Amino acid sequence: MNSIAWFYFPARLAWRQLIFDRTKLIAATSGVLFACVLVFMQLGFRDSLYASAASAPTKLSGDLFLMHKQSEAMWRPVQFKRSELMRALGNPAVAEVYPLYLALAPFKNIETQVKRTLMVYGLDPDSMLFDLEGLKIRQIELRLKDTVLFDEFSRPEFGLIGHLLEVGRDVTEINDYKVRILGLFRMGVSFAADGNVITSDLNFMRIFPSRNLNDIDLGVIRLCPGVSAKQVQSELDDRLNEFVNIFTYDELLQYEKDYWANTAPIGFIFGFGTVMGLVVGLVIVYQILFTDIANHRNEFATLKAMGYEHGYFVRVVFASAFFLAILGFIPGYIFSVGLYQLAESQIFMPMPMTLSKVMTVFMFILSMCATAGLLAIRKLKSANPADMF
Structure with a gap:
């Protein structure tokens, strides 16, 4: 029972804080959704790039391949x-x-x-x-x-x-x-x-x-x-x-992928776009959580005066970050599936929505929200019960 209460009560308080101001909730969810879609699309284009780079090598019938260095x-x-x-x-x-x-x-x-x-x-x-x-x-x-x-x-x-x-x-x-x-x-x-x-x-x-x-x-x-x-x-x-490189079949495929990932500018662009999507989402979520803590500073101080420990409030903030990650990821995933289909019809290259990609993006979004929560927690330290008087 104690273990359930350790998680349940902070999560319930976090959820009520989020839905109390629907405008802020929509803004925070939209920020996570935007970051989610941007990361999905950047990873999709990157994977499509690598797949298209290997479209010819994968069809080659041979064991070793010679190429000028x-x-x-x-x-x-x-x-x-x-x-x-x-x-x-x-x-x-x-x-x-x-x-x-x-x-x-x-x-x-x-x-x-x-x-x-x-x-x-x-x-x-x-x-x-x-x-x-x-x-x-x-x-x-x-x-x-x-x-x-x-x-x-x-x-x-x-x-x-x-x-x-x-x-x-x-x-x-x-x-x-x-x-x-x-x-x-x-x-x-x-x-x-x-x-x-x-x-x-x-x-x-x-x-x-x-x-x-x-x-x-x-x-x-x-x-x-x-x-x-x-x-x-x-x-x-x-x-x-x-002056001649000798590649095995797998090495040739990797050589082609490495060119687009490390030598060609487009590989850097897709990677940079992924990072920027996470940074934008992190800033939006951080601002929402930070503002939420600031607006409820007196309430947090009251709870501290009642004997609640600092760890309880940390769990509240992280629960808020987790809820925002879920609320932003689900519509972001659905929207990205439609964009993948649209992109495939326009660029004529495969952009599969694989399970590993879905899990990777979800972990990115969850980490982004958790980092934003970690940065916002420092505001809790200023919630002093003495400020109530």
Whole structure:
């Protein structure tokens, strides 16, 4: 019974104080709601950024990957010699090696003739470097001259390519070079590119006449079954030149995410926005709790004179902070779910509302309110019973 009273009575007093002034309660709840929505959206955009950054790497079919050390990310590659990739074949554990060519180029909308930049991937059609159903179906046809495959998950500004292919309109230009679209595949857009195209390595050279087959952007290595990728990575690191990075599959994904998180300004922006949301919410909740304590200073002094200890009032303040966190989080979560759906429809990138994200944001909001309560508690010390007389 004592343990129940230790929690129940301070919480009941805190709740009555909050609902006594509905205007202040609405203001405090709105502040928490605003912070909650802002944190949800910043984390959502950040996770969407990381997911889109890995949209291409996750579809790659390989065990080890070579990239120039000056390459900041796959979409900003620095070429290196194809011979460096061929040297990897000297290791008996290496089964196959394939080069991958990447470049950004303007794509002409078939209907509007407006150009928009997308990412072009050039590869050996027999290599199946990407685990994509559309690529498997069109593997043989992709060997034909001036043919490409289009990512149907690209932004709609490129045109309704699926519909146009059905009516026989399949000719367009990439980098001012005329090509024919054979079919579609599904990869997804990213913050670096609004669309994607896959073509053969020879067609890639025709689209980009300044490039040559000996300068590659990414090397893909497939190992023999049962071989340790880490062991081969260590062996190749000693064999290959020092200007080449050798990544495992997981390391390549992490390298792409690290670029957006640490190198690209947008990663900092999302992190800074999350912090600012918490700071704004903390200030609002602190002001409400501080004002509430100041307005009831005489009442607190009376309770102290009656024998209530300082710890009782501390529990009252923290209970108020907890109630505000709950009252602000629930509508903030519901509002954020709707905003996530709206954002997905506009940016064409996934923004899942995962359970771990919900729990993370709730802990952020709860910590924010608790910190505000901790700062406001110092006002309780001035509630002296002697001031009543």
